[in-house]
Every structure is written in C-alpha cells, then in structure tokens.
Amino acid sequence: MVGIELYHASKFGNGAKVAEELRRVMDARGHQMNVHHIDGAKPREMPRADLYIFGSPTRFGRPIGSMRRFIKKVSLPPGTKYAIFATHADAVPDKKTGKMPTEEELNRLRKTIPNLDEVLKGKGLVKVADEVFNVSADAMKGQLKEGWQGKAEEFATSILSSG
Ligand SMILES: Cc1cc2nc3c(=O)[nH]c(=O)nc-3n(C[C@H](O)[C@H](O)[C@H](O)COP(=O)(O)O)c2cc1C
Structure with a gap:
C-alpha cells in the first residue's frame, strides 16, 4: 500500500474534482490518499507519506500565486517522490489566423508544471509523473474536458508504476 498526500489550490473546483477522482482511483487500487486544499494547510508540517x-x-x-508561495515553503526530505498536475484553459484558435496553437507553442505558454518543478527539484525532491488537465475556456468556471477521468486513471497508473 502506498500512502499519498495530495495538495491542490483549486479555485473554481476543476482541480478539486481531479483530486477527488485520483483519490477514488487510488482507493480502488488499495492505496491510501488524503486530499487537502492548500488554504490552511501547513507546508512545513506535512504529514509523512x-x-x-x-x-x-x-x-x-x-x-496560481498561492501555490507558488506554498511550494516555496514545502519542507520534505530530499529524495521524496512527487507528482504534479496543472489545470489549464483549453487551447483556442488564434484570433487573427484562426489556427490552433501547435503543441510546441502551447508548451511555451504553459509554465505551471515547469515552474513548480524547478522549485521542488531545487529542494532535492524527485518527480515521478505529471499531467495536464484541460478546462473548457467558454465560461469563467469552465468544465473539465471530456475524457478527464480516463486521464486521471492513466496519471494514477504512471504515479504508481514509479515503484
Ligand atoms: C485571471 C485568470 C488567468 C488565467 N490565465 C490562464 C493562462 O494563462 N493559461 C491557462 O491555461 N489558463 C489560464 N486560466 C484558466 C485557469 O487555468 C483555470 O481557470 C483553472 O485551471 C481551473 O482550475 P480550478 O477550477 O481548479 O480553479 C486563467 C484563469 C483566470 C481566472
């Protein structure tokens, strides 16, 4: 059994849904996972996992700024394993050209995972997996794109396969 602690900073609920789904998948596979919103959580006193x-x-x-600040304060022993997910607004066609951005163009704009990685790796932590979840960009709160549960399942698999 793997003991996992998840910390997220969801504002509109999409990341919270991903977290809950991951918890459900881990539980179904016999693993113990606790979910926390970073509001009120203590980055220097995280439970052992x-x-x-x-x-x-x-x-x-x-x-999001609250997550940047939280991650900076995280205090975990070097060598600790982590996985990371970001929620992003879905890509939309360029207003002028009508063309969809390429994968490369998107990656240039999407620094959520790389920025957090940089800080965590600087603390000696070891990444085992990452994943992007897209949220429709048509409304303020948005909605997770179809197939997100399957993605969560795959993400859980790659996290667990890290040994
Ligand atoms: C002010 C603001 C700026 C945003 N900027 C970006 C952005 O640059 N890139 C992106 O992919 N999504 C952007 N988003 C969309 C957020 O990524 C999206 O709302 C969030 O991931 C949804 O997660 P949550 O429901 O867990 O809060 C922005 C949203 C807001 C409100």
Whole structure:
C-alpha cells in the first residue's frame, strides 16, 4: 500500500474534482490518499507519506500565486517522490489566423508544471509523473474536458508504476 498526500489550490473546483477522482482511483487500487486544499494547510508540517501530489490552476501561464508561495515553503526530505498536475484553459484558435496553437507553442505558454518543478527539484525532491488537465475556456468556471477521468486513471497508473 502506498500512502499519498495530495495538495491542490483549486479555485473554481476543476482541480478539486481531479483530486477527488485520483483519490477514488487510488482507493480502488488499495492505496491510501488524503486530499487537502492548500488554504490552511501547513507546508512545513506535512504529514509523512510515500509520495506527494501537487495540483495547481494556471494564471497567465504560471502557477496560481498561492501555490507558488506554498511550494516555496514545502519542507520534505530530499529524495521524496512527487507528482504534479496543472489545470489549464483549453487551447483556442488564434484570433487573427484562426489556427490552433501547435503543441510546441502551447508548451511555451504553459509554465505551471515547469515552474513548480524547478522549485521542488531545487529542494532535492524527485518527480515521478505529471499531467495536464484541460478546462473548457467558454465560461469563467469552465468544465473539465471530456475524457478527464480516463486521464486521471492513466496519471494514477504512471504515479504508481514509479515503484
Ligand atoms: C485571471 C485568470 C488567468 C488565467 N490565465 C490562464 C493562462 O494563462 N493559461 C491557462 O491555461 N489558463 C489560464 N486560466 C484558466 C485557469 O487555468 C483555470 O481557470 C483553472 O485551471 C481551473 O482550475 P480550478 O477550477 O481548479 O480553479 C486563467 C484563469 C483566470 C481566472
């Protein structure tokens, strides 16, 4: 059994849904996972776990500020394993050209995961998996794109396969 602690900073509920789904999948596979919103959580006093998962919404291509601040304060022993997921607004066609951005163009704009990785790797933590979940961009709250549960399942598999 793997003991997992997940910390997320969901604002509109999409990341919270992903977290709950991951918890359900882990539970179904016999693993213990606790979900926390970072509001009120203590980054310097995190419960012991085999692995940590962090989930962040995106603001202007980067992690939401509350998550950046939380991650900076995280205090875990070097070598600790983590996985990370970001929620992003779905890609939309360019206003002028009508063309969809390429994968490469999107990656240039999407720094949520790389920014958090940089800080966590600087603390000696070891990443085992990451995943992006897209949210429709048509409304403020948005909605997770169809197939998100399958993606959560795959993400759980790659986290667990890290040994
Ligand atoms: C002010 C603001 C700026 C945003 N900027 C971006 C962005 O640059 N890139 C992106 O992919 N999503 C952006 N989003 C969409 C958020 O990523 C999306 O609302 C969030 O991931 C949904 O997660 P949540 O429901 O868990 O809060 C932005 C949202 C807001 C409100």
